Amino acid sequence: MKIAVLGAGAAGLAAGLSLRDRGTDVTVFDAAPRPGGKLASLRKDGFLLESAAIGLLDRHGDLAPLCARLKLELLAARPGARFVQRAGVVRKFGPGVFTLRELLGAARLPFTRRAPGPQETVLDYFQRRAGPAGAFVADAIQTGVYAGDPARLEMASAFPSLGQRARRPLSSFAGGLQELVDAFARELGPALRLNARVRAVSSDLQSGRASSLPQPRSAGTLPRGAGQPRDASAGSPGFMLSLDDGELHVDRIICALPAPAAAALFPALAPHLALFESAPLALVHFDIDGPGPQSFGLLAPGQPVPGLLFPSALWPGRAPAGRALVTAIVGSVRHPAAAALPDDALAALARGHLARTLHLEVQAPLHITRWPQAIPQPRPGHAQRLAALERALPAGVLLAGAWYRGVSVLDCLRQGRRAAEAIHAT
Ligand SMILES: Cc1cc2nc3c(=O)[nH]c(=O)nc-3n(C[C@H](O)[C@H](O)[C@H](O)COP(=O)(O)OP(=O)(O)OC[C@H]3O[C@@H](n4cnc5c(N)ncnc54)[C@H](O)[C@@H]3O)c2cc1C
Numbered sequence: 001m002k003i004a005v006l007g008a009g010a011a012g013l014a015a016g017l018s019l020r021d022r023g024t025d026v027t028v029f030d031a032a033p034r035p036g037g038k039l040a041s042l043r044k045d046g047f048l049l050e051s052a053a054i055g056l057l058d059r060h061g062d063l064a065p066l067c068a069r070l071k072l073e074l075l076a077a078r079p080g081a082r083f084v085q086r087a088g089v090v091r092k093f094g095p096g097v098f099t100l101r102e103l104l105g106a107a108r109l110p111f112t113r114r115a116p117g118p119q120e121t122v123l124d125y126f127q128r129r130a131g132p133a134g135a136f137v138a139d140a141i142q143t144g145v146y147a148g149d150p151a152r153l154e155m156a157s158a159f160p161s162l163g164q165r166a167r168r169p170l171s172s173f174a175g176g177l178q179e180l181v182d183a184f185a186r187e188l189g190p191a192l193r194l195n196a197r198v199r200a201v202s203s204d205l206q207s208g209r210a211s212s213l214p215q216p217r218s219a220g221t222l223p224r225g226a227g228q229p230r231d232a233s234a235g236s237p238g239f240m241l242s243l244d245d246g247e248l249h250v251d252r253i254i255c256a257l258p259a260p261a262a263a264a265l266f267p268a269l270a271p272h273l274a275l276f277e278s279a280p281l282a283l284v285h286f287d288i289d290g291p292g293p294q295s296f297g298l299l300a301p302g303q304p305v306p307g308l309l310f311p312s313a314l315w316p317g318r319a320p321a322g323r324a325l326v327t328a329i330v331g332s333v334r335h336p337a338a339a340a341l342p343d344d345a346l347a348a349l350a351r352g353h354l355a356r357t358l359h360l361e362v363q364a365p366l367h368i369t370r371w372p373q374a375i376p377q378p379r380p381g382h383a384q385r386l387a388a389l390e391r392a393l394p395a396g397v398l399l400a401g402a403w404y405r406g407v408s409v410l411d412c413l414r415q416g417r418r419a420a421e422a423i424h425a426t
Helices: 010-021 063-070 100-108 122-146 178-191 259-265 267-273 343-358 382-392 409-424
Strands: 002-006 025-029 041-044 047-050 081-086 089-092 198-203 239-243 246-250 252-255 277-289 295-299 307-309 323-331 367-377 397-399
Touching: 002 010, 002 246, 010 025, 010 178, 010 409, 025 178, 047 277, 047 323, 063 178, 100 122, 122 295, 122 367, 198 259, 252 409, 259 267, 267 382, 277 343, 307 343, 323 343, 343 367, 397 409
Parallel strands: 002 025, 002 252, 081 295, 252 397
Antiparallel strands: 041 047, 081 089, 198 239, 239 246, 277 323, 277 367, 295 307, 307 323
């Protein structure tokens, strides 16, 4: 059986390696000249800059087996306080952020462990749990992950394991998250094909002339996290992939592409995929003279610069001696135009925010990274939309990726592994 994995982001790399480790004939295709998708670490003037994720937070015990398999050594982040900006004032995130009325309101609420209801928003969930203080808690927590709007995120889908304590501190590697990408690429070897955009997917009737995909199966779906229609890989006639250098027959496909790219290849899924939206973000990296703030970062919920990160305070090797690195995250669901500003205006916005909040003066940015579709947003109704999408999924196609069942790198790796397991189970 020949399997194609479309996309070599975190989800596609994990799917590819899982299949290869089981002895399956698999090829991972990526349009880009390098693997990793959004994951990339760039070296510039002695700084180590991350293009997207800066660290991994392990709530499911995934990291130890992953690092053993890839022969990687984790680097735990140094502890660093998290700061928030509320009503223009910067404070350490803790009780001091809230008014006495809010703290009393939270204390008076009966303790309840009731799980989030279907379609309950992040805002409603935290207000139910913490009263008036809940609105700010909800916004601060979602800002750090989604750069979204707490009233437009579905709690059960956005934070399915919030109550679960992380098994390790935030972790990365000496060479940044690029080490993870490089290790996958090394292990995949010739099973990874770069500069290989998949242009079209058609059903395969051996002649290669067919243009329509197999009909969707009417199966139910597995429980949350299992991730695929039960018979997604049963009875498929196979597929023909169109690449720039020719066509290729495969028996099964794991589609680990962003939703818009998946929609272009699977028109029958396009109306479903169009419903998954993302927050746009730009990352502006600055060089600070001196040690810089010894903190994790600063969240400013609802602001056009919702986050500041200090990677050089967390890990060694992120900045040259005597200097520090600060990464400003610009944009969000509520400020999409900020992420699209021209470079000069973007840098000016980030510098103004640094000066106002932390009295830090910085020069021209070291580097700017833009992600028009940075972080997928599980809106209220996300679980239902996934169920409808899975009912329309052609037999033999499995899905994985940040927009599907979890945005973190470890969520994406897990989805890739599970898609590979689902293929092997049939
Ligand atoms: C600014 C930012 C900060 C983040 N911070 C963190 C963090 O600290 N911790 C964390 O855990 N997560 C973080 N994340 C989330 C995480 O980095 C991403 O969700 C994850 O890396 C996405 O992986 P993916 O596999 O879904 O796809 P992607 O990385 O989007 O990869 C998709 C791949 O598909 C390829 N492709 C597209 N079309 C085609 C085609 N037709 N044919 C072949 N290939 C194609 C692309 O070239 C790309 O390589 C952050 C994300 C961003 C943007």
